[in-house]
Amino acid sequence: MSEARGPDGEPPPDRRATPGETLDRETNRWRGVNALSLAAGALGVLLGQPGLLLVAVVGVAFGAFALATRPPDVHVELSRELDRTVADPDERVRVTLTVRNAGESLLADLRLIDGVPDALDVVGGSPRTATALRPGKAASFSYTVRAARGDHEFDPVTVLARGFSGAVERETAVHARGDGRLACTPRLDVGDPLPLRALTTGYTGRVVTDTGGPGTEFHAVREYRPGDPLSRIDWRRAARTGEYATLEFRRERAATVVLLVDTRETAYLAPDADAPSAVERSVAAAGELFTSLLSTGDRVGLAAFGPGAFWLAPGAGVGHRARARAALATDASFAPTPREEPFFPGLELRRLRRRLPADAQVVLFSPLCDDYVVRAARRLDAYGHPVTVVSPDPTADATAGETLARLERQLRCSQLREVGLRVVDWTPGEHLGAAVETAGARWSG
Amino acid sequence: MSRGEERDRGEDRPGTTASGGTAETPGTAGEDGEGATGTGRGADRPGDDGRDDPPGEAETVRLDARPSGTGTAIAGLVGFVAVAAQAPGGPAVAVGGVGLVALVGGLRQGARRIVSLGVLGLLVGVLVAGAVGLPTELLLVSAAASAVAWDVADQAVSLGEQVGRRADTARAEFVHAAGSALVATVAVAAAYLVFRTVAGGPVLALALLLLGAILLASVLRG
Numbered sequence: 001m002s003e004a005r006g007p008d009g010e011p012p013p014d015r016r017a018t019p020g021e022t023l024d025r026e027t028n029r030w031r032g033v034n035a036l037s038l039a040a041g042a043l044g045v046l047l048g049q050p051g052l053l054l055v056a057v058v059g060v061a062f063g064a065f066a067l068a069t070r071p072p073d074v075h076v077e078l079s080r081e082l083d084r085t086v087a088d089p090d091e092r093v094r095v096t097l098t099v100r101n102a103g104e105s106l107l108a109d110l111r112l113i114d115g116v117p118d119a120l121d122v123v124g125g126s127p128r129t130a131t132a133l134r135p136g137k138a139a140s141f142s143y144t145v146r147a148a149r150g151d152h153e154f155d156p157v158t159v160l161a162r163g164f165s166g167a168v169e170r171e172t173a174v175h176a177r178g179d180g181r182l183a184c185t186p187r188l189d190v191g192d193p194l195p196l197r198a199l200t201t202g203y204t205g206r207v208v209t210d211t212g213g214p215g216t217e218f219h220a221v222r223e224y225r226p227g228d229p230l231s232r233i234d235w236r237r238a239a240r241t242g243e244y245a246t247l248e249f250r251r252e253r254a255a256t257v258v259l260l261v262d263t264r265e266t267a268y269l270a271p272d273a274d275a276p277s278a279v280e281r282s283v284a285a286a287g288e289l290f291t292s293l294l295s296t297g298d299r300v301g302l303a304a305f306g307p308g309a310f311w312l313a314p315g316a317g318v319g320h321r322a323r324a325r326a327a328l329a330t331d332a333s334f335a336p337t338p339r340e341e342p343f344f345p346g347l348e349l350r351r352l353r354r355r356l357p358a359d360a361q362v363v364l365f366s367p368l369c370d371d372y373v374v375r376a377a378r379r380l381d382a383y384g385h386p387v388t389v390v391s392p393d394p395t396a397d398a399t400a401g402e403t404l405a406r407l408e409r410q411l412r413c414s415q416l417r418e419v420g421l422r423v424v425d426w427t428p429g430e431h432l433g434a435a436v437e438t439a440g441a442r443w444s445g
Numbered sequence: 446m447s448r449g450e451e452r453d454r455g456e457d458r459p460g461t462t463a464s465g466g467t468a469e470t471p472g473t474a475g476e477d478g479e480g481a482t483g484t485g486r487g488a489d490r491p492g493d494d495g496r497d498d499p500p501g502e503a504e505t506v507r508l509d510a511r512p513s514g515t516g517t518a519i520a521g522l523v524g525f526v527a528v529a530a531q532a533p534g535g536p537a538v539a540v541g542g543v544g545l546v547a548l549v550g551g552l553r554q555g556a557r558r559i560v561s562l563g564v565l566g567l568l569v570g571v572l573v574a575g576a577v578g579l580p581t582e583l584l585l586v587s588a589a590a591s592a593v594a595w596d597v598a599d600q601a602v603s604l605g606e607q608v609g610r611r612a613d614t615a616r617a618e619f620v621h622a623a624g625s626a627l628v629a630t631v632a633v634a635a636a637y638l639v640f641r642t643v644a645g646g647p648v649l650a651l652a653l654l655l656l657g658a659i660l661l662a663s664v665l666r667g
Contacts, residue, residue: 029599033592034662040572040588041655051584052575053651054636057658058585061632062592064662108624109600109617111608121505126612128508130604132620141613146505160607164624166600274505 030066075103087147098140101133115155119336151330185329191288192433197386205254212248262366263306269394282365307341308333511555516601527590534574541570589629
């Protein structure tokens with residue numbers, strides 16, 4: 001406790017106690033009581049009024065009481081109970097916190113603030129309470145949180161205690177026993193397909209290529225070569241002219257797609273306090289796209305461009321889908337709040353390049369609110385991994401600064417389009433399929 | 446950029462802060478084009494974030510940092526006792542009454558400064574009443590009630606800041622008010638007892654009593 005002391009040897013007011021540590025702060029709520037008492041006493045002597053002298057005695061008694069009391073000994077046991085520890089998104093979960101005075105003395109003024117995980121919203125009751133507890137007695141209170149995607153751990157409960165006079169406030173933090181985690185794994189819904197870029201594998205799939213072969217969409221007519229399948233010979237022409245010709249269709253191939261979610265701290269942006277952040281929307285969109293691409297026979301991988309650098313190599317199958325679902329729901333790389341870890345984008349980009357299969361194309365989910373991600377997208381595209389950017393728009397236009405940020409983002413979208421990348425500008429509240437449809441109108445091939 | 450050091454854990458969502466994002470984040474993309482800050486993992490100074498939103502059914506509940514109704518009611522009641530005791534003091538009751546109004550008004554707003562001014566009004570009322578010669582018993586009751594009113598009001602304000610109006614704080618407030626009333630009773634009883642013992646004696650005796658009390662207080666400080 002030697003570090004971070006204020007001028008009077010007091011811990012600074014914004015410092016929070018860690019479990020096992022106690023911070024004592026003077027509240028100074030009785031400051032001036034002695035001065036006021038002496039003023040009353042002096043007035044009494046001047047005017048010859050004994051009553052005012054007695055008033056001064058009462059005042060000094062309060063001042064002495066405030067000085068005499070020590071900070072209380074805080075020995076509390078806390079236990080937390082959740083009515084379920086695995087919840088669906090948006091489900092209400094009731095949290096009950098029970099506090100027991102395990103010490104020997106009365107706790108006259110005990111204030112508790114539960115460590116609700118950052119990503120959970122309190123929607124009913126209050127995670128805070130104040131009570132008074134005799135030794136051995138217990139009290140409990142409860143509140144309701146709305147579950148959100150992720151694996152959430154409750155922080156220690158902040159405990160603030162004051163004696164009767166309240167002259168000193170003692171702060172400590174206590175780990176609650178019982179339930180400390182809430183896991184919430186959304187289902188992966190099948191979303192609308194995203195038109196893919198023309199980089200394909202040798203497997204048959206749904207991406208229509210520019211090369212001729214078997215397929216459904218007409219591509220070209222060429223001279224007959226021995227060995228061409230009979231079904232593709234243009235028999236009408238053979239009947240008319242006696243020359244054989246072979247019809248070519250556009251080949252339909254499967255693609256390898258890596259869904260890359262921008263999870264850097266700069267991507268945790270939202271248009272207002274209650275709106276989901278861009279990362280939240282990106283993760284939801286990546287989940288939809290993952291299943292829809294798998295169902296059309298493409299090989300899909302998943303990666304995070306941010307601290308933790310999650311990587312799931314492209315694959316297919318039920319197990320692969322389950323792994324992606326678990327990762328998107330609970331992996332720390334996709335957490336609903338940013339991770340406090342250093343991230344070196346340059347290194348990470350190189351590592352990503354080594355990991356990407358040669359025939360992989362990239363779908364990047366990013367709010368495009370800084371210039372680095374634009375360079376990264378262009379670089380990946382230049383290395384031969386065609387990039388489609390799905391960009392959840394986190395900007396607002398209430399202030400001049402916000403309008404500027406919005407314009408800059410639109411400029412970044414244009415820059416990417418100019419160099420041939422596909423950009424889906426996805427405004428809040430819009431269905432992703434509709435945004436893809438709008439953006440797709442300007443794409444060719 | 447400072448990263449949400451003051452975020453009230455859990456009670457609010459990542460907020461909007463365009464530039465320099467202070468408290469609740471992740472904000473809107475900021476003016477600098479770097480976007481705004483991330484969601485801070487807030488260490489939580491209870492009460493630094495007094496946003497005041499009406500609760501909706503599914504809406505996120507935010508901290509309402511005003512004092513609870515219980516604390517306001519107790520402080521108002523005790524303050525009323527203080528003013529009522531000043532009633533025979535003529536002009537004193539006017540000063541005290543203004544103080545009481547400020548006290549209750551400050552509590553409803555959660556404004557500590559107005560609450561302090563209100564209590565100061567009550568105390569000035571006590572001084573005026575003493576100067577115009579209010580009976581000693583009433584004067585003592587008024588002074589003790591003013592002190593208790595301050596104690597209860599200040600606790601209500603700090604509970605509002607740290608715990609919020611929505612939480613259940615009645616038990617802590619009643620226990621605290623009872624303790625404060627006990628101290629006031631003991632102090633008044635002791636002072637009055639001494640006053641009756643030296644009744645008719647010189648004011649000097651009382652001044653010496655006050656001196657003794659101050660010496661006691663300074664010893665306790667050491």
